[in-house]
Every structure is written in C-alpha cells, then in structure tokens.
Amino acid sequence: MQLKHKIVALGILPLILAVSVICALVIVQNQRLGEQQAQLIEDSILASKRAELKNYVEMAMSALAPIYESGRDDEQTKQHVLEELSKLSFGIDGYFFVYDRNGRNLMHPRQAALVGKDLWNMTDPQGLLVIRALLKSAESGDGFQHYAWEKPSTGQITGKLARVVMLDRWGWMLGTGIYLEDVERATQQARKEVAQGIYATMLDIGAVALIAVLLVFICGVTLNASEHRLADRKLQLLNQRIMNLQEEERSRLSRELHDGISQVLVSIKFQFELASLQLEAGNERGLDALRQGTERLGDAIGEIRTISHDLRPSLLDTLGLAAAVTQLVTEFEQQSGLTIHYQHHLGDLKLEDGAPVALFRILQEALTNIERHAHARNVYINLDGNQRQVQLSVRDDGVGFEVDRLQEIQGGIGLRNIRERVEHFHGQLSLFSAPGCSELSVTMPIRAAA
Incomplete structure (x- = not known):
C-alpha cells in the first residue's frame, strides 16, 4: 500500500470506527429508553384499569350490600343475587363472575357452558392455575390478578386483569376483569416508534458519516495532490540546482585548466621546441631551455595535484x-x-x-x-x-x-x-x-x- 493510501486510510478508518461505536451506543440507549417508555405506558394504563376495576367491583358490592347485610343465606336469595349480578355489564366484554371456594363456577354471563363446572385445575396458555390464583389474590386482600382468558367478542385468548373480592359468609369469590389488548397495542406502538426513531437516527448518522468520509477523502486527495505538486516542484528545483552546480564545477575546472595548466603546457611546448632548435644548431643554450621546460613541467604537475586535491583530498582516504x-x-x-x-x-x-x-x-x-x-x-x-x-x-x-x-x-x-x-x-x-x-x-x- 502506498503512503498516500495509508494516510487516507488512517484518516477514514478511525472515523468509521468512531461512527460505528456511536451508532451502537445510540441503538442501545434508544432501546433502553424505548423499553422504559413502553413500561411507563403499560404501568400508566394498568393503573387506570385497576382504578376502573376497583370502581366496578365497589359498584357491584353496593348493589348486593342490602341483601348480603340482611343476613339471609337461603338458596333462593343467593340465586336472586346471581341473577342480578349477571345483568351488570360494562362495554362489550365487561361482566362479573362468581366462583365458590372450591373453584366451581356459579355465574358467568358470557360463557354459560362454564356454569356449574369445577375449574379448580384449569390453566391458561402460560400454565397459570387461574381459579386458584384468583382465590389466593382475593383471600390475601390484594384482589388483582393477571391471566389469559378467552375474549367473548372475538373468541381469542387475550391477556386479562381481574379484580376479585371474597364474600366470606356465602363462600363466594366475586370479580370482574378488563382485557388488556389495548395495553399490548400501546406498548407495541411505543416500541415501533422507538424502532422507527432508531432507524431515522441511523440514517442521519450514516449520512453525516458518509459526508465526513467524503470530506476526509477529498481533503486527503487534495492534500496528496498538493504534496505531489510540491514534491515535483522541489524535485525540479533540486535537479536544476544539481545541473547548475555541475555546470559551475565544470566552468571552474575549465577556467583552471585553461588559465593554469593549458598555459603552462603551452609554455613547456615552446621551451622544448626552442631547446630542440638550439641543440640542433649546436647551441649550448638549448640545455638551459630544456632545463626551464622541465621546471615548468613540474609546475604543471603541481597544478594538476592542486586541482585533484580540490576535487577529492587524498588525505581523507589515507x-x-x-x-x-x-x-x-x-x-x-x-x-x-x-x-x-x-x-x-x-x-x-x-x-x-x-x-x-x-x-x-x-x-x-x-x-x-x-x-x-x-x-x-x-x-x-x-x-x-x-x-x-x-x-x-x-x-x-x-x-x-x-x-x-x-x-x-x-x-x-x-x-x-x-x-x-x-x-x-x-x-x-x-x-x-x-x-x-x-x-x-x-x-x-x-x-x-x-
């Protein structure tokens, strides 16, 4: 991988990693907030339904209070009370039911087939012993119980919240309930809105991350191009400078050779020619001219040594x-x-x-x-x-x-x-x-x- 690609990768990868971590944190936090919101909605609706059920049960107790408090315990009186309770209803699926302590159904206005049956061991789809749980709740004083029951209007098993009380002298458990499909719809809607919010947030973060990555990439490419141009410019200047230095060094050597060694060698050439002519003529002064030419040759050798020393001092190596x-x-x-x-x-x-x-x-x-x-x-x-x-x-x-x-x-x-x-x-x-x-x-x- 080239250096420019490494630089761009080092700029983009940490950004992608940071965006991924932020996305994960946003998802976890939104899911947590969504669950809290759904729980708050569910608790709020259930609180209102508990209050509503409590009012219904108190209304029923108020209706049968004169008879119950009269002290009459005969079967005719009890049957009359059951008939009157069966007539009480609210909404399409709001009704009252009565069980004895042994789990036998005494009155059920919406499911007449259950009247007289022993439902002590009946369970809902979650395995809850419904009648036992209702009796236990009524005897403990809490009076509220969650379970699953068939909804009369639809015939489907639905979650239900019941409020039950005990009529101890008669051994009855009186109660009513409200089906909770609206609670499930509200909580599902809250979770759906949270999921949509998470999706929208992820899209926004993805768009921002994409823009940031593009900006980093464009800046990296621009910087890389600028660095390339600067490097090329420096390389051109360096090449030009090297060429100028080479030309300067060549000019210096040319001047030294022309002004120094060349003139000395020409002078030596004239000295040797003069000596040759004088010796051929039998003139003894030819030896002096030859001697002077030899001395000038030594000067030339010294000049060459000086130039060589300037180019590369031999003492450095020795x-x-x-x-x-x-x-x-x-x-x-x-x-x-x-x-x-x-x-x-x-x-x-x-x-x-x-x-x-x-x-x-x-x-x-x-x-x-x-x-x-x-x-x-x-x-x-x-x-x-x-x-x-x-x-x-x-x-x-x-x-x-x-x-x-x-x-x-x-x-x-x-x-x-x-x-x-x-x-x-x-x-x-x-x-x-x-x-x-x-x-x-x-x-x-x-x-x-x-």
Missing part, C-alpha cells in the same frame, strides 16, 4: 579527517593571509562513511564565506569527537551578519549546502553572529563503524 583538515588549513592560511588557530581531538575515532567528506566540505564552505564576507583577521577551528558524536566549530572575529534574516531567505548556496549535508547525516547546525564574533557549529551523531 590519513583521515584530521590530517586533511590540517592540510586545508595550511593551504588556506597561505592563500588568504588569515591567521588560523586549529585544534582537533579526534584520536582514532572512526567516522561513518561519507561523514569525513561532509565535514571537510562544510569547513571548506565556511572558510570560503569567511574569506569573502567576514573581513576577519583570525579564524578559530575546533574539531572534537567522542563515541557518540563529532563536533566542528568555526569562529571568526569579522563584522558578523544577521542570522535571522539569513535563515528567513534560506541563505546562499554555500549555507544551503552546509545545511543539507548536516541534515543528510541527521546532525544539528547552529549559527551565532555578532560584530567581532561569528560562529558556525555542526554536530553529527556517530554510528558504529567497522
């Missing part, structure tokens, strides 16, 4: 950095007329491949800048090293320069070369300058070398 710097300091002091104070404490330290050349070129650039711009008299060079790093410092007593301004404009070619060499070896470059004291300090880490 005797090391300290010796090469010593030779550079000596030659520069002779050419520039500056007084150079040089100290080094490298010992037998072995530097990483390429580091000696980099330090040598950095020192060359620094001395060239001092000669051209500093107007200094003294230069102090210190080269120190240990097992972790090597440090080169170059200080002069010249006029100084503005460090901040020089860093803003990225310096000249020489300073850029120094900075790039230091960065290549993961080193540090520091500049300080004031009138009478300017210092360049380079620190390079040392990696183990064989």
Whole structure:
C-alpha cells in the first residue's frame, strides 16, 4: 500500500470506527429508553384499569350490600343475587363472575357452558392455575390478578386483569376483569416508534458519516495532490540546482585548466621546441631551455595535484579527517593571509562513511564565506569527537551578519549546502553572529563503524 493510501486510510478508518461505536451506543440507549417508555405506558394504563376495576367491583358490592347485610343465606336469595349480578355489564366484554371456594363456577354471563363446572385445575396458555390464583389474590386482600382468558367478542385468548373480592359468609369469590389488548397495542406502538426513531437516527448518522468520509477523502486527495505538486516542484528545483552546480564545477575546472595548466603546457611546448632548435644548431643554450621546460613541467604537475586535491583530498582516504583538515588549513592560511588557530581531538575515532567528506566540505564552505564576507583577521577551528558524536566549530572575529534574516531567505548556496549535508547525516547546525564574533557549529551523531 502506498503512503498516500495509508494516510487516507488512517484518516477514514478511525472515523468509521468512531461512527460505528456511536451508532451502537445510540441503538442501545434508544432501546433502553424505548423499553422504559413502553413500561411507563403499560404501568400508566394498568393503573387506570385497576382504578376502573376497583370502581366496578365497589359498584357491584353496593348493589348486593342490602341483601348480603340482611343476613339471609337461603338458596333462593343467593340465586336472586346471581341473577342480578349477571345483568351488570360494562362495554362489550365487561361482566362479573362468581366462583365458590372450591373453584366451581356459579355465574358467568358470557360463557354459560362454564356454569356449574369445577375449574379448580384449569390453566391458561402460560400454565397459570387461574381459579386458584384468583382465590389466593382475593383471600390475601390484594384482589388483582393477571391471566389469559378467552375474549367473548372475538373468541381469542387475550391477556386479562381481574379484580376479585371474597364474600366470606356465602363462600363466594366475586370479580370482574378488563382485557388488556389495548395495553399490548400501546406498548407495541411505543416500541415501533422507538424502532422507527432508531432507524431515522441511523440514517442521519450514516449520512453525516458518509459526508465526513467524503470530506476526509477529498481533503486527503487534495492534500496528496498538493504534496505531489510540491514534491515535483522541489524535485525540479533540486535537479536544476544539481545541473547548475555541475555546470559551475565544470566552468571552474575549465577556467583552471585553461588559465593554469593549458598555459603552462603551452609554455613547456615552446621551451622544448626552442631547446630542440638550439641543440640542433649546436647551441649550448638549448640545455638551459630544456632545463626551464622541465621546471615548468613540474609546475604543471603541481597544478594538476592542486586541482585533484580540490576535487577529492587524498588525505581523507589515507590519513583521515584530521590530517586533511590540517592540510586545508595550511593551504588556506597561505592563500588568504588569515591567521588560523586549529585544534582537533579526534584520536582514532572512526567516522561513518561519507561523514569525513561532509565535514571537510562544510569547513571548506565556511572558510570560503569567511574569506569573502567576514573581513576577519583570525579564524578559530575546533574539531572534537567522542563515541557518540563529532563536533566542528568555526569562529571568526569579522563584522558578523544577521542570522535571522539569513535563515528567513534560506541563505546562499554555500549555507544551503552546509545545511543539507548536516541534515543528510541527521546532525544539528547552529549559527551565532555578532560584530567581532561569528560562529558556525555542526554536530553529527556517530554510528558504529567497522
């Protein structure tokens, strides 16, 4: 996977993960709130139905109270009470029922087939012993009981809430009930609304996440394109700079060869021709001309050695950095007329491949800048090293320069070369300058070398 794809993936994947976690939390929280809402609706409806059932039972008790309180317990009176209770109803499926303590049905106005039957062991679809549960609830004083019963108007088994009381002297259980399909519809509607809300929320979150992913992708592509253009521009500038440096180096070598070695070789050629003519003529002065040509040939050899040394100091490969710097300091002091104070404490330290050349070129650039711009008299060079790093410092007593301004404009070619060499070896470059004291300090880490 390319780096640009990794960057886009690192931007999108955490976003998708965060959106997924948020969606999961929203679903769980909405489901929890939906269950709470459904429970509140159910509790509210059941509370109102309990109050309604309680009123119905109290109405029935008020209707039979004069007879029950009269103390008459004969069968005719009881049968009259049952007939009157069977006439009481509310709504389509609202009625009263009566059972004795043994679970025998005494009155059921909607299901006459049950009258007189022993229903002590009858269970609902959930396995609840209905009549036993009703009797227990009536005797305990609570009076309310949930169970499933056939709804007369539809013939379907439906949840029902009953209110029952005991007529202890007659041994009757009187009660009535309300079917709860409206409670189930209300709770199902609440859960349906919650599910719809979760679905709508997921759509909104998905839309927001999609927009965010698209924005991240577009920004990543835009940034990648911008970085590509910037990298291409830098590469073009680097290539152009390399070509310019190559042309400058070729021009310098061409001038040195033409102005130095070429003229010396032409002079040697004339000396040898002159010597040849004089010797052929028997003139003894031909030996002097030959001797002068030989001396000029030695000068040419020295000029070639100087150019070769500028291109690649041989001492770097034979005797090391300290010796090469010593030779550079000596030659520069002779050419520039500056007084150079040089100290080094490298010992037998072995530097990483390429580091000696980099330090040598950095020192060359620094001395060239001092000669051209500093107007200094003294230069102090210190080269120190240990097992972790090597440090080169170059200080002069010249006029100084503005460090901040020089860093803003990225310096000249020489300073850029120094900075790039230091960065290549993961080193540090520091500049300080004031009138009478300017210092360049380079620190390079040392990696183990064989």
